[in-house]
Amino acid sequence: MKQIYLDHSATTPTDPRVAEKVIEFMTAKFGNPSSIHSFGREARQALINSRQSIARLLNCNPEEIYFNSGGTEADNMAVLGYSLKNGVTGNRIIISNIEHPAVANSADELESHGFEVVQVKADSFGQLIPDAVLSAVNDQTILVSIMHVNNEVGTVNDIAAIGRALREKGIAFHTDAVQSFGKLPLDVDRMNIDMLSLSSHKIYGPMGVGAIFIRAGIKLQPLMFGGSQEDRVRMGTENLSGIVGLAEAADICRAEMENEAEYLTSLREQLHSSLLENLEDVTLNGHPTDRLPGNLNLTFHGVEGESLLMALDLAGIAVSSGSACASGSTQPSAVLLNIGLSEEEAQSSLRFTLGRSNTAADISRTADVVIKTVNHLRQMSVSESSSSLRSA
Numbered sequence: 495m496k497q498i499y500l501d502h503s504a505t506t507p508t509d510p511r512v513a514e515k516v517i518e519f520m521t522a523k524f525g526n527p528s529s530i531h532s533f534g535r536e537a538r539q540a541l542i543n544s545r546q547s548i549a550r551l552l553n554c555n556p557e558e559i560y561f562n563s564g565g566t567e568a569d570n571m572a573v574l575g576y577s578l579k580n581g582v583t584g585n586r587i588i589i590s591n592i593e594h595p596a597v598a599n600s601a602d603e604l605e606s607h608g609f610e611v612v613q614v615k616a617d618s619f620g621q622l623i624p625d626a627v628l629s630a631v632n633d634q635t636i637l638v639s640i641m642h643v644n645n646e647v648g649t650v651n652d653i654a655a656i657g658r659a660l661r662e663k664g665i666a667f668h669t670d671a672v673q674s675f676g677k678l679p680l681d682v683d684r685m686n687i688d689m690l691s692l693s694s695h696k697i698y699g700p701m702g703v704g705a706i707f708i709r710a711g712i713k714l715q716p717l718m719f720g721g722s723q724e725d726r727v728r729m730g731t732e733n734l735s736g737i738v739g740l741a742e743a744a745d746i747c748r749a750e751m752e753n754e755a756e757y758l759t760s761l762r763e764q765l766h767s768s769l770l771e772n773l774e775d776v777t778l779n780g781h782p783t784d785r786l787p788g789n790l791n792l793t794f795h796g797v798e799g800e801s802l803l804m805a806l807d808l809a810g811i812a813v814s815s816g817s818a819c820a821s822g823s824t825q826p827s828a829v830l831l832n833i834g835l836s837e838e839e840a841q842s843s844l845r846f847t848l849g850r851s852n853t854a855a856d857i858s859r860t861a862d863v864v865i866k867t868v869n870h871l872r873q874m875s876v877s878e879s880s881s882s883l884r885s886a
Contacts, residue, residue, distance in 0.1 A: 495809075495810050496810065496856075497810040497811075497812070498810060498811045498812065498852070498856045498859065498860055499812045499849065499851070499852075500811060500812060500813050500846045500847060500848060500849075500852065500856075500860065501812045501813055501814045501845075501847055502696075502788060502847040502848060502849035503645055503646075503648075503673060503696070503786075503788075503789065503814070503845065503847035504814055504847070505695045505696070505701065506695060506696060506697065506698045506699075506849055507698065507849075507851070508695075508698060508699065508700055508739070509698035509699075509742075509743060509746060511742060511746060512698060512699050512700070512739045512742045512743045512746070513700075513739075515738050515739055515742040516700055516735045516736070516738065516739040517735075518738075519537075519540065519734055519735040519738045519739075520735045523536055523537065523540065524537075524734075524735075525537035525734075526731060526734075527540075527541045527723075527731075527732055527734060528721070528722075528723065528731070537734050540734060540737075540738055541561075541732060541734065541737060542556070543741065544561075544737045544738055544740065544741035545557075545559045545561075545741075547741035547742075547744045547745050547748075548692070548705055548707075548740070548741060548744055550744075550748060551675065551676065551680065551744050551747065551748050552680050552681070552682050552690065552707055553680075553681040553682060553683055553684070554682050554683070554707055554709075555710065557710070557725075558707055558708055558709060558710055559705050559706075559707055560705060560706050560707075560708060560724045560725070560727045560728050561703065561704075561705050561724060561728070561732055561733070561737050561740075562703075562704055562705060562706060562724075562728045563702055563703060563704060563733070564693045564694065564695070564701075564702060564703060564704035565594070565596060565670065565672035565691050565692065565693035565696075565704050566596040567704065567706075567717075567728075568670075568672075568691030568692065568693070568704050568705065568706040569594065569596035569597045569600060569639075569668075569670055569691050570596060570600050570717060571706050571714060571717060571727075571728065572639065572668040572689040572691060572706060572708075572714075573587070573589075573597055573600035573601060573604070573637070573639055573668065574600050574603065574604065574715070574717060575714030575715045575716065575717055576636075576637050576666060576668070576689065576712070576713075576714050576715075577604050577607075577609060577636065577637055578604075578607070578715040579713050579714050579715040580636050580637075580666070580713070581607075581608075581609065581636070583636055584633070584634040584635060584636040585608060585609045585610055585634055585636070586609070586610045586611075586612060586631075586632060586634040586635040586636065587601055587604055587609055587610070587611050587612070587635075587636070587637050587638075587639070588611075588612045588613075588614060588627065588630050588631065588635060588637070588638040588639070589601050589611065589612075589613055589614070589638075589639045589640070590613065590614050590615075590616055590622050590627075590640055590641065591613040591614065591615050591616060591832045592616045592620055592641070592644055592646075592828075592829045592832050592833065593639065593640075593641055593670065594641060594645055594670055594672070596670070596691075597639050597641070597670055601639075610634070612630045614626050614627050614630050614640075615832070616644075616649075616832060616833055617833070618833055618834045619647075619649055619780060619781040619782075619784075619833070620644050620646075620647040620649040620779070620780050620781065620829065620833045621649050621650075621651060621652075621781055621784065622640055622651050622652075622656070624652055624655040624656045624659060627640060627656050627659075628656075628659050628660075631660075631663060631665065635663075635665050636665065636666060637665070637666045637667075637668065638656070638660055638665060638666070638667050638668070639667075639668040639669070639670070640653060640656055640667075640669060641669060641670040641671075641673075642669045642670065642671045642673070642674040642678075642680075643671070643673040643674040643677075643678070643786050644673070644780070644829060645672070645673050645829075646779075646791060646827060646829040646830065646845060647779045647780030647781075647785075647789070647791045647829060647830070647833070647845075648673075648780050648781075648785040648786040648788075648789025648790075648791060648847075649780045649781040649784060649785055650674070650678065650781070650784045650785060650786065653667075653669050653685055653687065654684060654685040654686065657669075657685050657686030657687050658686050660686065661686040666688045666689070666712065667686065667687055667688050667689070668687075668688065668689040668690070668691070669685075669687055669689075669690050669691070670691045671690050671691060671692055672691055672692060672693045672696055672704075673696065673786060674786065675690075675692040675693070675696070675697065675744075675747075676692075676696070676697035676743065676744060676747030676748075676751065677697070677747070677751065677754075677755065677786060677787065677788075678751075678755070678786070679751070682707055682709070687707070687709075688708075688709045688712050689706060689707060689708050689709065689712060690706065690707040691704070691706055692704055692705050692706070692707075694736065694739060694740035694743060697740075697743045697744065697747050698743050698746070698747075698849075698850070699736075699739045699740045699742070699743035699744075700735075700736045700739040700740070702733065702736055703733050703736030703737055703739070703740050704740070705740070706728075708727065714727060716728070716729065718730060750850075754787075754850055755787040756787075757850075758787040758788040758848050758849075758850075758852075759787040759788075761788070761848050761852055761854065761857050762787065762788060762789070762790050762846075762848055764854060764857050764858075764861075765790055765846060765848075765857045765860060765861055766778070766790055766792075768857075768858070768861035768865075769792065769861055769864060769865065772861070772865045773794070773864075773865055773868055773869070775794070775795035775796060776792055776793065776794055776795070777792065777793045777795070778790075778791070778792060779791040779792065779793060779830060779833070779835070779843060786847075787848075788847050788848035788849060789845070789846075789847050789848075790845070790846040790847075790848075791843060791844070791845045791846075792843060792844060792846070793835065793839050793840075793842050793843040794842050794843070794844070794868050795839070795842055796842070796872050796875060797842050797868055797871045797872060797875075798841065798842065798871070799815045799841050799842050799843055799844055800815060800841070801871055802844060802864070802867055802868065802871060803815050803844060805863075805867045805871075806860075806863060806864065806867065809863045809867075811859075811860055811863060813844050813845065813846050814844065814845040814847070815827070815841075815843065815844055815845065826840035826841045827840050827843065830843055846860070
């Protein structure tokens with residue numbers, strides 16, 4: 495039985511083209527970029543080339559890219575680092591109520607340092623209305639952090655409009671683009687973004703590496719201390735093989751993004767249509783059109799989501815019931831609750847996130863298994879209810 499992986503928002507398999515590059519820089523080209531001998535110079539050039547690859551996808555200067563361990567560190571660097579460095583000019587930080595824990599928990603930490611954190615509510619689609627964000631701004635606001643794409647429901651925010659308005663007010667703007675980098679067009683100049691977080695393992699690169707864009711002139715308080723790597727913004731010997739892998743993955747995305755988005759959208763609609771045609775009481779979570787191409791988040795009313803997830807897993811199909819960072823939690827998704835779902839509805843929801851290796855045959859089989867399993871679970875629920883009534 496072929497296994498089907500539909501959890502690409504949690505992580506992606508490393509592309510073989512990327513893995514080949516990573517192995518090369520783990521074995522043959524393993525120098526430390528800070529060394530002055532030929533091995534080090536070769537490593538330093540690879541670091542420069544990698545910075546250029548990331549910059550091309552963001553339309554920024556390579557010198558504005560700083561490598562780190564991934565999206566969580568990048569979010570911490572932006573939210574904590576900027577606020578701690580610039581807190582003398584104001585103490586209000588604005589985020590949304592559906593941010594990734596890396597942003598939300600960083601903001602919580604800032605409250606213990608005397609900062610005021612304001613959460614702007616997303617609408618029922620999981621989208622942030624620019625005017626709602628701006629209405630939370632006052633003369634003490636120093637930073638706004640709004641994600642580009644929500645990791646659970648896949649909704650895309652109009653960060654260009656938010657960024658434009660904040661630029662006019664002179665307020666720094668950070669966006670968590672971990673879910674959109676390499677999948678949707680990004681232009682930090684056109685979108686008026688001051689800081690942007692990205693991660694390698696969401697775009698078929700290796701785990702444990704990522705980067706942050708920091709616009710020239712923006713100053714952060716370092717969260718680590720050591721040598722002079724990454725212009726003293728993020729100290730520590732660079733993960734060269736991982737960085738080269740991230741750059742290769744970014745180059746592939748740059749070349750294939752448009753075709754891949756079209757392909758994943760067609761697969762997503764195939765799955766969505768098949769489930770709606772064959773099942774009742776299924777609703778879409780997130781925006782119907784402003785959404786990541788490969789994301790489909792659905793509520794199967796009357797079905798316990800974990801039971802459906804485990805049944806699919808036994809059938810060799812991997813999906814998710816929420817954010818990978820909340821793995822192991824029995825609590826309903828905070829994102830789904832914050833866009834208006836009840837606890838029961840949130841616990842009846844699953845996230846299907848498709849990737850470049852999925853096929854139409856994978857989607858057809860997935861739909862068949864989901865339809866069969868949902869009908870079975872609903873029949874069991876009806877039988878149990880009838881049995882309880884007879885016993886009463």
